[in-house]
Amino acid sequence: MIIFGTKGYLYQLAILTLVCGQCGNPAAHTLRKRVTKFTLFFVPLFPVSTKYSTQCTFCGLEQRLTREQAEQLQAQSAGAQPYGQPQQQPYQ
Secondary structure, three states: OOOEEEEEEEEEEEEEEEEOOOOOOEEEEEEEEEEEEEEEOOEEEEEEEEEEEEEEOOOOOEEEEOHHHHHHHHHHHHHOOOOOOOOOOOOO
């Protein structure tokens, strides 16, 4: 007897402050990656599908993104400075 199936994994990539398209509030949005993997005997072997999305923490609207859009948003969040902190200049 062979036991196989799929299992989903949800990764939170970043938290961004964006203006929501539904409620119009500047709120935190979570950037998420959902990966579905094929499993054999409860061991995940390889990814079957990968989907990216953002979800508004104010109203709950979830929007699907392409991989390129998700990578661009993640790069923007990595380069952003925390609120109220001055940008640091390199020391020369």
